[in-house]
Amino acid sequence: MSSPEMILETYESVAEGxxxxxxxxxxxxxxxxxxxxHAPARLPxxxxxxxxxxxxxxxxxxxxxxxxxxxxxxxAASMVALFRRNLPRATGVEDDMRGLDLGEKFEVVLAWxxxxxxxADDQRGMFATFAAHAAPRAVLMFTSGPSAGExxxxxxxxxxxxASLAPEEYRKLxxxxxxxxxxxxxxxxxxxxxxxxxxxxMG
Numbered sequence: 001m002s003s004p005e006m007i008l009e010t011y012e013s014v015a016e017g018x019x020x021x022x023x024x025x026x027x028x029x030x031x032x033x034x035x036x037x038h039a040p041a042r043l044p045x046x047x048x049x050x051x052x053x054x055x056x057x058x059x060x061x062x063x064x065x066x067x068x069x070x071x072x073x074x075x076a077a078s079m080v081a082l083f084r085r086n087l088p089r090a091t092g093v094e095d096d097m098r099g100l101d102l103g104e105k106f107e108v109v110l111a112w113x114x115x116x117x118x119x120a121d122d123q124r125g126m127f128a129t130f131a132a133h134a135a136p137r138a139v140l141m142f143t144s145g146p147s148a149g150e151x152x153x154x155x156x157x158x159x160x161x162x163a164s165l166a167p168e169e170y171r172k173l174x175x176x177x178x179x180x181x182x183x184x185x186x187x188x189x190x191x192x193x194x195x196x197x198x199x200x201x202m203g
Contacts, residue, residue, distance in 0.1 A: 002152055008076050011160075015078035016082075026058050036068075039138070040139075045067055046107040046108060047104070048068045048107070049102075049104075049108065051110065052115065063108075071092075072087070072090060073100060074092075080094040097118075100133070102133060105134065105138070106135055109130050116142075116143060127177040141196065141198050148165055183197070
C-alpha cells in the first residue's frame with residue numbers, strides 16, 4: 001500500500017529505474033507547445049518552474065531546447081542529481097513543492113504527473129504556491145484525475161499514491177488564487193489519457 005507521505009521515499013528509491021523506463025517519445029509535445037504559445041515573452045528567456053521535475057527527460061529538456069530557462073524542483077535527491085546531470089545548464093533544486101518559496105517568479109509553472117501524488121488537502125494548499133511563483137500573465141499547467149478520488153498506481157514495481165479533486169473544485173481554487181482557467185481536457189486520447197489543466201495568472 002502507498003500514501004502521500006511515502007511518495008518522495010518511493011521515488012528516491014526507484015530514480016535510476018524510473019529514468020531508464022520513462023517514455024521519451026514526447027507524447028506531451030502538443031501540450032508543451034500549447035503551454036509555450038500561451039506563455040508571455042521575456043528576454044533573454046522565459047523562466048520555467050518544473051515542479052516534480054524528476055530526471056528532466058524529456059519534458060524539461062524539451063523546454064530548455066526551446067530557449068527556456070528551466071528550474072526543476074524535486075523532493076527526491078536522486079531525481080535532482082539526475083536532473084542536474086541531464087540538464088547541466090538548468091537549475092536543479094532539492095525541495096518539497098509543498099510550501100515551496102523560491103523568492104522568484106516564472107512565466108511558466110508546470111506540475112506534470114507530480115502534483116497528483118499529493119493528498120487532497122496538500123493539493124488545495126499548492127494553489128497559493130503556484131500563485132506565489134507566477135509572473136504577471138504566467139501560465140500554469142498541471143495534470144490531475146478526471147474526477148474526485150484516490151488511486152494506487154505503480155512505478156518500478158512499487159505502489160504510488162494518486163489523488164484528484166473534482167474539476168469544479170480545481171476551477172474554484174484557480175479562480176480564488178488569481179488564475180483564469182484556459183482549458184481542462186479530461187483523459188486526452190492524444191496524450192495517453194492524461195487529464196490536463198491550463199490556466200493564466202491574472203493576480
